Amino acid sequence: MSKQEISFSNRNDVTACILCSRNCGLSVEIEDNQFKKIKGDDQHPFSQGYICQKAARLQHYQKHADRLTAPLKRQADGSFKEISWAQAIQEIADQLVHIRDTFGGTAFASVGGGGQGNHLGAAYGRQLLYAMKSFYAYNSLAQEKTGDFWVNGRLFGSQACHTTEDVEYADYVLFIGTNPFQAHGIPNARDTLKHIKKDPNRTMVVFDPRVTETAKQADIHVQLKPGTDAYLMSAMIAIMLRENLYDQQFIQKHTHGFDEVKQAFLAIPIEEYIQKADVSVEQIYQIVRDFAKAKRGCVRIDLGIQHTLNTTLNGYLEKLLYLLAGHFGQQGTNNLHTMFIPILTHTDERNPKYRRTVHHKMFPISGFFPPNILPDEILKAGEKRVRAVFVDSCNPLLTYPDTAAYEQAFKSLDLLVVVDVAMTETARFADYILPAHSQFEKWEFTGFNLEFPKNGFHLRHPLFKAQGNTLSEAEIYTRLLEAMNVIPQQFPILSKIAEKDSAKTAYLAYFGALGVSFAKNKKLIPFAASIVYRTLGKTLPNDAAATALLLPLCMQYAAQHYQAVKQAGYQGNRLNLGVKLFQAILQQRSGVVLSQHEYADVWQLIAYKDKKIRLAIPEMFVELSQLKQQPLVPTDDYPFILFAGERRSYNANQIYRDPAWRKVDAEGRLRMNPEDASEFAVETGQTLQCISEHGKILVVVELDEGMRKGVVSLPHGYGLRYRGGEPIGPELNRLTSTQHCDPLSKTPYHKYVPVRLERLDA
Template structure:
């Protein structure tokens, strides 16, 4: 009988449940898991190719140390971690904690290790954490903090129950991001009582299914959303009752939108006034309206303002806090902090970077500035960087700057499953077990009102000498002398009676931290070493790396006890969190952890009055001063929208180019009229040049893009097995300073380029 192993897809934030049929170390078949509480058997074509990740020929098998001649030598774990620990302590003692930065972590479904990697920052005394959210979402997080009272308040969208959906700068058909995206889109398209509006510079696959498609001029999203809001407010279509009862400062906001020159803004965005008016009226008058956005408006001009306007669309119309609208949600893993620059943390001002003086947002610093903080900050520069499950050289803006910066470091350590382009520059490379070889989970459990969590067990043994991140970091911290051994705590964990279920251990653990508060930042590793080995699931597995979830479950059940009980979790006030923990470790396909009522969304608003504070002075000033910015020029007449989602591209964990069934070159999509002017046909090559660099791309004439606009996909540019670049390495085109001044978010969707034929270049 064939055994099916439950796990999850690791290619996007949805982390759909999968079942895997294997033979030895090979994956024979992948299907959607009908037992998964969220995806319920849904799967897309990308997940079916996961064997190209798991069994890639460039998997790392041993720790590597760079030699003087630039080559790597395989060494043992003890030597690697001993030497790295000594180097880290030396750098900290000589230059202080600010000389250290952490980069990456949490690649898609690779989230369980995040609790362990954060401990290294505590050991170094550094707050400098850089990750990909810092080049995508921090403007949005900042706005959330001002509106809802905490940057950890994050909104979700109930698209599947909405009557009127606005998709702005996103293509769920390819990028997903919503519940079972393609099924949901088909249901909306086939229902005459529901309306789908897509706003995008390209006629995407989602746009092809829409009732209304608005093909906006790139970079003018703030003008279009302001125009829609202008129509709503000027025609009195806002929800006055909602605004009065649930918000603060709405009159000041409405006054700004009353002055919006709707017609002029439509002309700026190059869209029809009649269409904008129709969409504004339809959305405002819908019973259940919803907005879904993504990187299309988050990596372009006015991206922080775009995040504010997107939220004003549904808040001004009262499409919030009910089924089919936008809502807040709970999170089990604390993946976002609250680093509001107006406040202090424990009496200390927020740490700003040495060169740019940049503040963190939600605890994250923007990758765009990291090369400068390494190369230009003088004696206060960053000298050591740990990179975890990330490839900044390829995936963060300005590859050339990252190459120069990383090569200048005193210490660069990379933890990954393959010798990535970043790992190739490192002093030490530590081989991580794959996401299918260790206990893992997803931190992106962003559902409301029903929220779920999926702790998945390994379905393969770790490859060769690779180790899971919890073990890597715990050993390193032990080498550094910051994590102590507590055999007495292990004995208590082993002796705990079933009746009290972990309570004696938790009491002893809390007492330990109270007596020795300096050990608090290392709680995850202490739990991993003491409680972890004693844990057993109903199937007899040992989810040791998940031990830190126990106190998180206790806290979650304390805060949302009614919702946890509605999910069917049993327990007293003391043991409800234990019941939740046991549910999670005993549910290989994932489990529902809470069921909220819709009116409980207001308990998630962090403002003391539990109202939404609409008037954000910085955003209202930006609205009053909104002006046209032309990105193109005679030297660079085309707009490149970089990072398009396509049928066979994904994050950087797919390195073997053979996984792609189509689009192996990463085509440059170009309007047929522009292709004709350049004298190129499908399959011809062009040089794409920006002010920062150039790449070569293969042309595909495509009338879904506007004239003067071209697109390239993300996920290409790797040097697989040390060979030539596989497709366009986009971030050779992006510049560090081509970004929003406020959040430092790169303008990936608005890169000015020129296109040259190979003959022109040769001449």
């Protein structure tokens, strides 16, 4: 591959959206190093030109007044002073080494890393944990999805097994706790919903306490009470078992533990539990019968059941719904998928080698720890407490539960370093701020390649010349490792071999030499990303050094899924197929199809040796039996249930800092039922106080007939202090508590926050 220069002239180009997990392809016009026009990319192999209104506003991410342009160091008076990269890297490295050598690995934690769409840098940041001899990785996945990952580990044999759904091909779809019209999460969401709605042979059922945009298109909307998902789904499973609606042939061929499941669920009081959800008993019976009998049925869920009461149990129940019905491993059903970027690992708490946190004794799930516990691990763990934190491309003071607790905890740290593109609320608490390139100023990708049977990947090329004195995360973390003397600054032999080796020889000489280096010094293995970056990376075209770590991943993926990669159209043999895949990824600006599987291949993705699913999870049977004792009646002090974090047309993942990006809902209004509003004598546009057991904020009211009585909602993505000003919109996590969470996964109950409302003149 020959060296080339990146052109930043005015031009048309392609990239991808970074605002949700779909990462739709974008076709862009660039003028004066900025976005001029953004539309969908017709050449993208998956989104095929689809785009929503949020992506069209990405110029508000690329250019705004909070962009960081130089390293900053906090001064004694609390102000920040610009310093050189050399000073910042060396001072931070010295302090990290001192903290590690004095207090040990439990003194350090990484927070974030790989923020939405910003996943390439995470591979480099993860190395800092190894350098600090730490295992504390806290991130947003562990705030949202680890209960689901834990269940997957029990069912399929590994927490790295992850499910997807063929909504676009299903005859009967259950949307439970999700609003894909706004949240997306399925291919080309709004078009897909429209196709299902128009087809008389297909059925869409939505379970949601609010009449959402998706619910308005559904054939059936089940408007259940908040927090009752576990009751309703367990009743549905019990109906399936009592009426023999389960797929006996599927269960016998592909699963273990059915008898234990049957025994546990036949004890469910079906009608009592459906009545707890306050929905029609007859309607639920009919839904179960039709879903079970459907030729191609699937279930799509999201944070609506993952951020509410019984988080982990909910994940178990929704999977039992489609597994017992046999809606798995076929087109139009739920499936597993390949994972090109190894975001998830398997960390089973039953394995004694996986250490727990000091204060909460919490275990990692998929290698991650839940943000709910971090303030306590900083403030309450004694001599073994967390003393230094690296925050990378995330904003815990706004996005993690209990802002006040995080403020107190971060103020008490010996060292807080923030790596980001913007002066966030968290960055203002930092000792050092290291400015990163924006996602469109560097090579970048998103690891959410979660499709089956066809899977894809999009490596985004740099679009713009980097602003100010910023660096990529690959360079920032590699310099830190060098300054900490964890890796040498030069690898002369590897670099020399890399210059002479090429794709024609499948890089055999280079990887052979790398293997010899690791054999001689095993301590270097955890830092392979930076070593490959410094050596092989320099030989890649267009300053693509940071992408060099994709080459061994391509080799691994092609070896593991050889036939599927060949079926996707790649020519090569077992020696060089991974290299061919890597070359295609580098060259195809609109993304590539990685692999093309057959549906029967899903069984090979199960981690158990016999390739069978373990239906019985004893811990979940215990939680199931405890449902009867769970109180669901709001108290007099807090009579409303708040959905904290509703997705709307103009809220995103907090990388939009300038509020001018919003065309509507500038205040992030509190939606409430008109009858509830009449009791307070308030109308749309008026202000109330929203008070939880933990805190209070001011909210602007908007009447919404689609809300259940006694239920209110607020959007996420607000509360930012743009240009250091007052918070704009609701600071949701002033209301939430770190203690209000799932007992197993510690996932917060953001969709079930008891609150009361008060007039300002009360």
